[in-house]
Amino acid sequence: LLSYFLSFVVLGSLWLSHHNQFHWIEISNRKFLWINIFFLCFISLIPFATILLRAHEFEPLAIVIYGLNILVCLFFLYLNWVYATHKHRLV
Numbered sequence: 001l002l003s004y005f006l007s008f009v010v011l012g013s014l015w016l017s018h019h020n021q022f023h024w025i026e027i028s029n030r031k032f033l034w035i036n037i038f039f040l041c042f043i044s045l046i047p048f049a050t051i052l053l054r055a056h057e058f059e060p061l062a063i064v065i066y067g068l069n070i071l072v073c074l075f076f077l078y079l080n081w082v083y084a085t086h087k088h089r090l091v
Contacts, residue, residue, distance in 0.1 A: 007050040039076035
């Protein structure tokens, strides 16, 4: 139950951040959409990483995989924002 709650909070935080970005973003282009697709690709892996974390609670590899998944999601969220705001490209 703890790993589910942790993932729920993480997904909620990522969704809020993504939603807040789109408050400012007015247009899009193909490169921006591909960045978003990769972001969503790793978002969709969070349930699998959560199951892995739950099945192997205190094993370092499970913790590393879960953490890396979250870091990659954060990286693409950051890349999304940097790309959109560089020289006011999409804002």
